[in-house]
Amino acid sequence: MFSSVWNFVKRHKRKFIFTGAVVGGVYFLGRYAQKRLSEFQEKEATEYIAQARRQFHFESNQRTCNMTVLSMLPPLKEAIVNQLNSESLTALLKTKPANKLEIWEDLKIISFTRTIVAVYSTCMLVVLLRVQLNIIGGYLYLDNSAGKNTTTPLAPPDVQQQYLSSIQHLLGDGLMELMTVVKKAVQSSLGDVPLKQSLSLLEVEQQLSWIRAEVEAGLMSRYMLADDENALADQACGLTKNDTVTIRLLNETRDMLDSPDFTTVLNVSLNRGFSRLLDNLAEFFRPPPGDSAPGLAPDNLSAVSLPVAKIIPIVNGQVNYICSETPSHFVQDLLMNDQVKEFAANVYETFSTPQDLQK
Numbered sequence: 001m002f003s004s005v006w007n008f009v010k011r012h013k014r015k016f017i018f019t020g021a022v023v024g025g026v027y028f029l030g031r032y033a034q035k036r037l038s039e040f041q042e043k044e045a046t047e048y049i050a051q052a053r054r055q056f057h058f059e060s061n062q063r064t065c066n067m068t069v070l071s072m073l074p075p076l077k078e079a080i081v082n083q084l085n086s087e088s089l090t091a092l093l094k095t096k097p098a099n100k101l102e103i104w105e106d107l108k109i110i111s112f113t114r115t116i117v118a119v120y121s122t123c124m125l126v127v128l129l130r131v132q133l134n135i136i137g138g139y140l141y142l143d144n145s146a147g148k149n150t151t152t153p154l155a156p157p158d159v160q161q162q163y164l165s166s167i168q169h170l171l172g173d174g175l176m177e178l179m180t181v182v183k184k185a186v187q188s189s190l191g192d193v194p195l196k197q198s199l200s201l202l203e204v205e206q207q208l209s210w211i212r213a214e215v216e217a218g219l220m221s222r223y224m225l226a227d228d229e230n231a232l233a234d235q236a237c238g239l240t241k242n243d244t245v246t247i248r249l250l251n252e253t254r255d256m257l258d259s260p261d262f263t264t265v266l267n268v269s270l271n272r273g274f275s276r277l278l279d280n281l282a283e284f285f286r287p288p289p290g291d292s293a294p295g296l297a298p299d300n301l302s303a304v305s306l307p308v309a310k311i312i313p314i315v316n317g318q319v320n321y322i323c324s325e326t327p328s329h330f331v332q333d334l335l336m337n338d339q340v341k342e343f344a345a346n347v348y349e350t351f352s353t354p355q356d357l358q359k
């Protein structure tokens, strides 16, 4: 029996070798596939974990951003109210001075200016902080991810602090400049509107859009970030390595602020902010209850008109709502805005991707 098998094998020798090779091949191939598969799964898992970490890091960064915005609103409001002090004017009016009318005219300009400045600066604060915290957040993610060169961090603590303190511009010189520009625009729109004239909500909206057009005709980034000249002024004192890194970060931020995407996101926020402001004003432009005369549909923006002198105190009080430290609908709206979120995610994505992968 054995010999017959042997003969069989001899006759089919080539076939057996071949089969052996195939069986062995499949075996090795299987092993190879399994190894590759587990390698693949490992890589997949590593990538997944990295992605999850990055996502987690992103989310916690957005929470930081939310909290930072809220914590900066009180000093922002204080800066606005100190500079555009309508309270001192109302106090003056109570003394029945001779130049009463003149003071009322001042009050008109100051009230509108400070409310409009509050809308602008709050929107800018939200969008600028998103950009800055996501740039720094992206770099921090890279600094903390595995296999990074820890001897030269992209954003050491001193740099983070120096970089983030540039936000002071928006509460300082930038705010002053913004006030000047807005005041001029308010003056040219409302300067000639008499105190006794009645305005409907639609007409107030029209005034606001004229003012916006004038303000936004200029470059908006100058209110958010100091010019290059200011940053370079320190150069005479000799720049440390940290300074150079900060300047590079500020350069990258400036590029971002001048990008069309940023302009769009800021515009979206401003549209949102100003329409919130009008919603608030609308509360005061309601027809008296029970009044059902024609043209008094609740959504008719022309139905009710108020004299400018009555609108002034309503507008004047809005700053307290806009810059409220307890999250107002105004700020919530800005923080929740999907386009702002998406933009933040893009900034983070860009800055948390290693440079060599970007090329």
Ligand SMILES: *[C@@H]1O[C@H](CO)[C@@H](O)[C@H](O)[C@H]1NC(C)=O
Residues within 6 Å of the ligand: 059, 060, 062, 063, 066, 327, 332, 333, 335, 336
């Ligand atoms: C930030 O605040 C907004 C508005 O309160 C909220 O919708 C959003 O979920 C917050 N984001 C984070 C990450 O906490």
Ligand SMILES: *[C@@H]1O[C@H](CO)[C@@H](O)[C@H](O)[C@H]1NC(C)=O
Residues within 6 Å of the ligand: 149, 150, 151, 152
């Ligand atoms: C880290 O970067 C520094 C300066 O770029 C370089 O001298 C050093 O060799 C790098 N270290 C590693 C581990 O790559």
Ligand SMILES: *[C@@H]1O[C@H](CO)[C@@H](O)[C@H](O)[C@H]1NC(C)=O
Residues within 6 Å of the ligand: 156, 157, 158, 159, 240, 241, 242
């Ligand atoms: C740069 O920052 C690091 C940590 O943030 C600090 O240890 C170092 O002293 C700083 N260098 C200079 C020259 O200020």
Ligand SMILES: *[C@@H]1O[C@H](CO)[C@@H](O)[C@H](O)[C@H]1NC(C)=O
Residues within 6 Å of the ligand: 228, 244, 247, 248, 251
């Ligand atoms: C920042 O940008 C200016 C001009 O855009 C350039 O002259 C300067 O070298 C840049 N600084 C750094 C540190 O990249």
Ligand SMILES: *[C@@H]1O[C@H](CO)[C@@H](O)[C@H](O)[C@H]1NC(C)=O
Residues within 6 Å of the ligand: 263, 264, 267, 268, 271
């Ligand atoms: C800002 O948004 C308004 C309303 O959507 C639009 O009409 C205007 O063109 C936008 N401006 C810019 C500069 O994007």
Ligand SMILES: *[C@@H]1O[C@H](CO)[C@@H](O)[C@H](O)[C@H]1NC(C)=O
Residues within 6 Å of the ligand: 294, 295, 296, 297, 300, 301, 302, 303
């Ligand atoms: C709104 O009210 C004004 C003034 O009363 C009237 O002329 C206009 O027709 C009304 N519009 C609508 C849509 O009801």
